[in-house]
Amino acid sequence: MTEVARAPRRSTEWLPPLLVFVGVLVLWEGSFTVLGVQSFLIPRPSLIWGALVSEWPTLQRGVLYTGAEALGGLAVGVTLGSIAGLATARWATARQTLVPLATGASTIPIIAFAPIAINWFGFESMLPRITIVALMTFFPVMVNTIRGLTNVEPAALELMGSYATPPGQVLWKLRIPNALPYWFTALRIAVTLSVIGAVVGEFFGGPLYSLGIYVTNQTGSFKYPNAWAAIVLACVLGIVAYLAAVALERIVIPWQRHRDEAA
């Protein structure tokens, strides 16, 4: 019954933003043509679309390359962040040593760090961007993991205590499931950060077709629609990654959504 009731709500959820999006595109195209806005400021949607089509072979490689960097960095950052969070919640020593260290690491300015990372791994390697993305995504994941593992209902801990539950099982049966919604919130943040981190990292070096380098080069040679096409693709990459994270969340923790709806 709820499944049936949910279906029509879906279209009412999706339709308004879609209409607004199309409306903005039409208005943008029309007003820019009438007012004669120069394309080096912001090109019209039709020009960007044209660039997207004609430059597709290069852009496609760029999307795949930058996407791979983002994904690789995300995997490293999320894994390390989760492990650090688990260790921190489990052992007080880890809490005292890791958290200040991680907080310090998270304040490193990425712009300053990028050239140094390139020094370490070289221009052609993906590793500088993977390092940057890992550094950016590590912190939110660690912080939220710690919060989710420790922010447990006191009565639930008493319940486990009343069964004389060993700590390992408290972690496995209570703390980790409790942390999953927090962890997925962090994942959503990390996923969007990962694309931004990869593109920004590429400004300091990378193959010519990578999205960051491509945007820099095309702007330098006044091919603004091309640069914008790459920017649009970076956005699409981020949106797709975000939606994938949301979809994963719905599969892994379906109870959370029902709880939100019940509330």
Added chain:
Amino acid sequence: MANPSSASSSTAESGGPAVARAVVEVAKVSKTFGTGPGAVTALDGIDVSIGEGEFVSLIGPSGCGKSTLLRLIGDLTSPTSGIVTVNGKPARRARLDRDYGMVFQAPVLMDWRTIQANIELPLEIMGYDRDDRTKRSADLLRLVELEGFGGRHPWQLSGGMQQRVAIARALAFDPKLLLMDEPFGALDEMTRERMNLELMRIWNRTKTTVVFVTHSIPEAVFLSTRVVVMSARPGRISRVVDVDLPQPRTADTRESERYFELVTTVREALRRHESDAPIAADADRIRAEGLG
């Protein structure tokens, strides 16, 4: 019976004739939170003995330490002085031996588990194998009259149903003792009365010893074989009222004259330690509630 020490058990000393073996023994227990001038004495000189098969309610104003006393019995907190014994062993040993089940005011169900899996949680922790777990949870779902709900999730159940699941979970491993901390406090009056009847039905079948914390006088009288009335600041036992209402308790119990007398007795025991508000008006209200 083969135990030679049973002759000198503490129940014999208390002098009660043919008193059942004590499941809970609380001796000279005090509990102070904090130290120095800011210290709060939650419980002071508590002595209580609860026999097998008894249903004992702890009632008193907020701050009288009734929940703290329950937690001391369950070894979820430790006394500042005195001794708590459960099933003849220190409370800590009893907790480690999983001698009691606990029900809280909130159902504390795990949203990520189905109703059946929630009931099986203690069984999983205690290492029962899958067949045993499935059999036990099926029995318990029947006991709390939630057959057919095993595959649902907690959020799909009403508050009263969730609390029944919590009771089933507490009984899953067949503990000798059930500790209940205001389990129906968050429910509306109608649901609460229904749950009281339900609990009596379950208690009559399982014969578990129950220690029940409540702030509702009618509830305490209706359910209990004994009501322990407590006063606050510091928490002390001010009176123990034996409830001689016939078993099994039914909806008719609430309308009997003896029930009203006992409600008044408990009420007056509570009043003695408080300001003198009009008692008659309250007794009328209880009477009206009981009949309505």
